Amino acid sequence: MRKEVPLIITFLAGAFFIADYFIPHKDFSDIAQRINGWTIIVIAFAYVLGVANVARVNLDYIQRKGKDTPYKIVLLICLLFMMTVGIIWGIGEGTIFDWLFINVYTSMQAMMFALLAFYIASAAFRAFRIRSVQASLLAITAVLVMIGRVPIGEAIWKDFSNFSEWIMNVPQLAGKRAILIGAALGAISTGLKVLVGLERTHLGQD
Amino acid sequence: MRKFLEIINTLDRRWIFVFIGLAVSLPLFFPIGIKFSVSHPVQGFYHTIEKIPDGSKILMSCDFDPGSMPELYPMTITALEQMFRKDLKVIITCLWPAGPPLVERALAHVGAEYNKQKGIDYVHLGFKEGKEVVMVSMGASIPNTFPTDYHGTPVSEIPIMQGVTNYREVAMLVNISAGYPGTKEWVQQVQSRYQIDIVSGCTAVSAPEYYPYYQTGQLKGLLGGMKGAAEYEKLVGIMGLGTRGMDAQSVSHLMVFAFILIGNLAYFILKFMKRKESV
Amino acid sequence: MSYQTLGIWIGALFTLCILSFLYKDNPFYKFAEHVFVGISAGYGVALQYHNVFLPNLWRPLMAGNLLMIIPLIMGGLLFTRFFANISWLSRWSIGMLIGIYSGIAIIGFGSGDLVSQIHGNLLPLWGTDLFTALNNWILTVGLIACLVYFFFSKEHKGSFGVVARMGIYFLMISFGASFGYTVMSRMSLLIGRFYYLYGDWLNILPQ
Numbered sequence: 001m002r003k004e005v006p007l008i009i010t011f012l013a014g015a016f017f018i019a020d021y022f023i024p025h026k027d028f029s030d031i032a033q034r035i036n037g038w039t040i041i042v043i044a045f046a047y048v049l050g051v052a053n054v055a056r057v058n059l060d061y062i063q064r065k066g067k068d069t070p071y072k073i074v075l076l077i078c079l080l081f082m083m084t085v086g087i088i089w090g091i092g093e094g095t096i097f098d099w100l101f102i103n104v105y106t107s108m109q110a111m112m113f114a115l116l117a118f119y120i121a122s123a124a125f126r127a128f129r130i131r132s133v134q135a136s137l138l139a140i141t142a143v144l145v146m147i148g149r150v151p152i153g154e155a156i157w158k159d160f161s162n163f164s165e166w167i168m169n170v171p172q173l174a175g176k177r178a179i180l181i182g183a184a185l186g187a188i189s190t191g192l193k194v195l196v197g198l199e200r201t202h203l204g205q206d
Numbered sequence: 207m208r209k210f211l212e213i214i215n216t217l218d219r220r221w222i223f224v225f226i227g228l229a230v231s232l233p234l235f236f237p238i239g240i241k242f243s244v245s246h247p248v249q250g251f252y253h254t255i256e257k258i259p260d261g262s263k264i265l266m267s268c269d270f271d272p273g274s275m276p277e278l279y280p281m282t283i284t285a286l287e288q289m290f291r292k293d294l295k296v297i298i299t300c301l302w303p304a305g306p307p308l309v310e311r312a313l314a315h316v317g318a319e320y321n322k323q324k325g326i327d328y329v330h331l332g333f334k335e336g337k338e339v340v341m342v343s344m345g346a347s348i349p350n351t352f353p354t355d356y357h358g359t360p361v362s363e364i365p366i367m368q369g370v371t372n373y374r375e376v377a378m379l380v381n382i383s384a385g386y387p388g389t390k391e392w393v394q395q396v397q398s399r400y401q402i403d404i405v406s407g408c409t410a411v412s413a414p415e416y417y418p419y420y421q422t423g424q425l426k427g428l429l430g431g432m433k434g435a436a437e438y439e440k441l442v443g444i445m446g447l448g449t450r451g452m453d454a455q456s457v458s459h460l461m462v463f464a465f466i467l468i469g470n471l472a473y474f475i476l477k478f479m480k481r482k483e484s485v
Numbered sequence: 486m487s488y489q490t491l492g493i494w495i496g497a498l499f500t501l502c503i504l505s506f507l508y509k510d511n512p513f514y515k516f517a518e519h520v521f522v523g524i525s526a527g528y529g530v531a532l533q534y535h536n537v538f539l540p541n542l543w544r545p546l547m548a549g550n551l552l553m554i555i556p557l558i559m560g561g562l563l564f565t566r567f568f569a570n571i572s573w574l575s576r577w578s579i580g581m582l583i584g585i586y587s588g589i590a591i592i593g594f595g596s597g598d599l600v601s602q603i604h605g606n607l608l609p610l611w612g613t614d615l616f617t618a619l620n621n622w623i624l625t626v627g628l629i630a631c632l633v634y635f636f637f638s639k640e641h642k643g644s645f646g647v648v649a650r651m652g653i654y655f656l657m658i659s660f661g662a663s664f665g666y667t668v669m670s671r672m673s674l675l676i677g678r679f680y681y682l683y684g685d686w687l688n689i690l691p692q
Contacts, residue, residue: 086531276677
């Protein structure tokens with residue numbers, strides 16, 4: 001019963017929400033809305049579970065006295081500090097929580113993503129090799145869109161922007177639409193497999 | 207020549223980083239001011255909001271975090287400027303955890319400029335975990351999904367939320383999206399079910415995959431990346447980070463194009479030379 | 486020095502710590518990275534507490550809505566994963582979440598993507614101006630060619646193979662456009678960070 005009950009719950013939950021799309025009665029929608037509300041709460045618990053897992057993994061590492069132990073201690077201190085100041089003193093503007101978010105979190109996350117600019121340039125120089133017809137088509141389109149979508153493109157040729165817009169609206173769109181349709185078919189079939197119990201990886205091993 | 211090509215072919219990537227750093231930095235100090243035109247998807251974004259009767263209620267979902275701020279924060283500011291000018295009442299939600307403090311800052315900045323009052327002209331409902339579940343839940347009842355605003359005030363006590371039950375009571379949805387959950391999910395779960403007009407401001411990474419939605423009319427307008435933000439700023443008539451960053455964007459793109467060209471030239475010429483020597 | 490100035494200096498220093506990774510991995514980067522992970526995890530918990538737990542669960546429960554015990558129990562069951570002998574109970578909550586998301590996804594992908602996108606590609610191939618008709622032909626032929634390429638149950642040979650190869654070319658155009666936009670996105674992020682360093686921190690940018 002350890003796997004059968006969850007599979008039945010999965011099927012009933014999924015089938016209920018598929019039915020909700022087709023059944024217009026308010027009573028049914030009210031029940032669906034209530035279950036949606038519960039789901040929001042359960043997912044919030046799942047987030048906290050993830051953080052608890054992070055704490056557990058790092059505590060284990062500290063107990064094993066790995067070489068990065070000082071950094072893991074810093075991690076746990078920051079986690080506990082941020083959590084405590086946020087829960088106790090609030091999260092609005094003007095709080096320590098907000099100050100740390102804006103000056104520490106925002107700065108670092110923005111810079112981490114900004115590093116990708118350097119790596120994409122490095123990849124373009126070292127790894128982007130035009131060895132086939134397909135690769136040259138990819139490269140030519142990339143260059144046309146890259147230059148056409150910035151002001152310098154219009155300075156070079158006044159219709160460059162319109163031309164790159166045509167690429168986006170016609171040939172590019174055909175490929176993206178095919179990917180969307182293919183992905184939709186894949187998502188629907190995977191969803192159905194999950195609901196009927198053919199796909200059970202989310203339940204883990206016994 | 208061969209030695210030079212070998213140096214180019216095996217160039218330490220940190221030199222590439224230096225060139226990129228310079229390509230982005232120098233135009234910030236020495237702006238060029240190249241003019242640019244406004245594309246149709248951006249015009250669609252602007253005119254869809256412009257057509258809404260003054261005083262109407264608009265739902266705005268700010269689904270981004272600091273990682274995509276340079277592209278999306280200017281869009282958020284400009285959209286708020288346009289909506290506040292038209293005296294539209296803005297109801298803001300966030301589906302990304304790191305979004306709310308950024309929204310607070312945007313509201314404080316633009317709201318003060320137009321003397322807009324919290325609770326009357328705008329409300330920030332904050333964040334809810336759940337992604338598509340939140341979207342579907344709002345379709346049944348926004349107050350049940352967001353019982354309080356970001357600051358803990360019950361929505362029943364907020365004037366702007368009076369009479370707002372679900373999507374049918376808002377004129378349209380403005381979505382500023384960094385990825386998942388975002389525009390795609392709003393289109394799938396909300397536009398197809400409730401037929402509400404949606405416009406999207408998204409990162410440039412996501413923009414190509416939203417063009418099919420724009421073509422079908424599922425999206426009425428689309429801003430893609432910092433260029434989209436700059437074009438939108440031009441239409442609204444403000445000078446923001448989007449516009450200021452365009453010169454650096456142009457130069458850095460030319461630099462990447464040069465890298466692709468030089469990298470390939472060096473590789474193929476060297477390969478040709480080696481083949482000639484072996485023959 | 487005001488809190489705001491102190492904040493900008495701390496933000497700038499952490500930014501430079503992350504930037505130092507470009508040279509090579511170093512203790513400053515490692516320190517900044519671990520501070521970031523800790524802060525972001527703690528941020529999430531506090532946010533969930535104020536934005537979900539209190540308004541959506543605790544206050545309704547305290548106001549007498551006893552049905553809220555159900556999500557409280559379902560959420561609590563997730564934590565049984567930490568105890569090996571009762572970890573199977575967490576599957577009930579996971580099963581519920583997965584089932585709901587699967588159901589919502591089926592509807593979303595079906596109506597929002599599959600039906601709408603096919604409908605959107607049913608375009609007039611004649612009867613309009615030449616440019617629009619040509620574009621519609623390219624869209625129609627392109628979509629069919631790409632979908633033929635994705636059909637792997639039949640070998641891509643003969644005329645089927647020719648159409649599939651045309652599909653690859655359309656896909657390469659899509660990927661090239663995506664690459665171009667990706668470059669634009671990444672550069673924008675760097676522009677934003679440099680604007681912060683030169684403008685907000687050092688205040689050396691021209692007005």
